[in-house]
Amino acid sequence: MTPGASPAPVEARGTLLVVSGPGGVGKGTVVRRLARRRPDLAVSVSATTRPPRLGEVDGVDYHFLTDAQFTRLVAEDGFLEWAEFNGARYGTPWSSIRAPLAAGRPVVLEIDIQGARQVRATYPEAVLVFLAPPSPAALEVRLRNRGDSAEAIERRLDIARWELAQAGDFDHVVVNDDLEQAVAAIDRILARSA
Ligand code: 5GP
Secondary structure, three states: OOOOOOOOOOOOOOOEEEEEOOOOOOHHHHHHHHHHHOOOOEEOOOEEOOOOOOOOOEOOOEEEOOHHHHHHHHHOOOEEEEEEEOOEEEEEEHHHHHHHHHOOOOEEEEOOHHHHHHHHHHOOOOEEEEEEOOOHHHHHHHHHOOOOOHHHHHHHHHHHHHHHOOHHHOOEEEEOOOHHHHHHHHHHHHHHHO
8 A cells, every 4th residue: 555545445335134944934024024124225126037926016026037038147147146946047136236235235135045055155244044934834834825836836845845954054043923023033133243
């Protein structure tokens, strides 16, 4: 450093919070509630190749991409992480998270377990939360009530059994028994990590 020059400014970096856990555990609801409590929190919008469900809006719930568009973004290193889940691809575009992180805002990702593992490898400062159901039976009830086809439900149950066994790899496990308590617990984790 030249004498008299000031040190390079430290790049502002918000906390990257990952909320993961088995499908059907209520990650989406928890993250939406958390965002209501924390207006500074940026919620990442993922990209996916699965078709929109009824009521889902492009650019709000997901960026709905074709296979070719998704493949191009992978080739361009456009994803922090991506994974295949139940026959479709899902990923976190850097473009969804770069600006708020650089501005020092916390950012939350709601992603599957394979994606959380990739974040751990490529972004080790991330804080990983596993959202767990009160019991495996409670999760099964939720998955059966989603309106998916019987075949899709069975596939999701198989995946969920594997997913439930992965909690040990996470920094924190929060049980989603009472919604408000689960949200408050994650809020405290975020406050401690800032
Ligand atoms: P769904 O099809 O029910 O919206 O999502 C299926 C699974 O994909 C859920 O576990 C959800 O958390 C996960 N998911 C959503 N977005 C992403 C993402 O960007 N990356 C990864 N790895 N998983 C995601």
